[in-house]
Amino acid sequence: MTDAELEELIDDCPTLYHMAERGSWLSIEKYGLLSTTALLDQYEISGEARDVIEAERRSNSVALQKEGIGRAIVRDQFPMDGKGLVRCLQDGLQPQDWYRLLNSKVFFWLTRSRLLRLLNAGNYRNEEHDVLQLDAAPLIGTYKEKIWFCPINSGCTKPFPHPRGKTTFSRIPDYPYAMWKERRRPRGERVVELAVDYSVPDVKSFVKRVVRMKGNDELQTLWEK
Numbered sequence: 184m185t186d187a188e189l190e191e192l193i194d195d196c197p198t199l200y201h202m203a204e205r206g207s208w209l210s211i212e213k214y215g216l217l218s219t220t221a222l223l224d225q226y227e228i229s230g231e232a233r234d235v236i237e238a239e240r241r242s243n244s245v246a247l248q249k250e251g252i253g254r255a256i257v258r259d260q261f262p263m264d265g266k267g268l269v270r271c272l273q274d275g276l277q278p279q280d281w282y283r284l285l286n287s288k289v290f291f292w293l294t295r296s297r298l299l300r301l302l303n304a305g306n307y308r309n310e311e312h313d314v315l316q317l318d319a320a321p322l323i324g325t326y327k328e329k330i331w332f333c334p335i336n337s338g339c340t341k342p343f344p345h346p347r348g349k350t351t352f353s354r355i356p357d358y359p360y361a362m363w364k365e366r367r368r369p370r371g372e373r374v375v376e377l378a379v380d381y382s383v384p385d386v387k388s389f390v391k392r393v394v395r396m397k398g399n400d401e402l403q404t405l406w407e408k
Contacts, residue, residue: 184332192360193320194368196293198379198391201230201315202301204244204256208313208393208405215384216315219257219286222247226255237286238279240265256303260338261305265339275346281347285338288331288378291317294371297336303398311397313405315390320378322389323355332358333376352378 203211223233226247236245236257245257268278292298301307323330331352335345363373393406
């Protein structure tokens with residue numbers, strides 16, 4: 184991806200979106216956005232208990248609790264199907280490799296339409312969520328060396344498990360933006376996910392607005408710059 188292509192992407196997708204568990208904004212405001220790996224480090228989870236969360240599919244959300252920090256929820260991975268993942272993995276990767284890879288990153292959608300798909304998926308449509316809306320340009324400028332771009336929904340194998348492997352995630356300079364443009368992917372879909380390694384501790388400095396949502400509905404503004 185060239186600098187001009189990155190500018191085009193930011194022009195097309197000026198807002199990033201992150202869907203978090205209901206009630207998690209206060210913790211995010213204090214500690215930043217943490218990947219699952221970062222959360223497990225913060226809560227000092229190790230051994231078999233950690234492997235079950237970090238290296239296996241989570242059919243249900245997992246609550247973490249620690250004195251002095253409070254409670255955090257590690258979200259389930261219901262859009263991922265174990266058999267589908269085995270079918271689509273390439274480059275010799277095993278399911279546990281993919282789970283660890285996803286759990287090591289903080290994820291953002293680049294379009295509201297992608298956010299709404301997740302908000303309306305499965306049981307999520309019946310639940311409330313804290314949704315962060317962030318300024319794309321300053322976040323990308325600050326975390327450029329730690330950012331990965333992905334052309335698919337990497338945490339979903341339904342209804343079709345798209346192939347994925349070691350090159351599914353690309354650093355910004357290596358991302359094949361021109362190829363997806365030539366294949367006539369519409370603006371906003373040439374990059375599907377933006378992921379940041381480990382954590383975004385200063386995430387509040389990039390947040391424009393935090394809203395509580397259920398499906399398509401905005402129920403409450405929790406914070407606004």
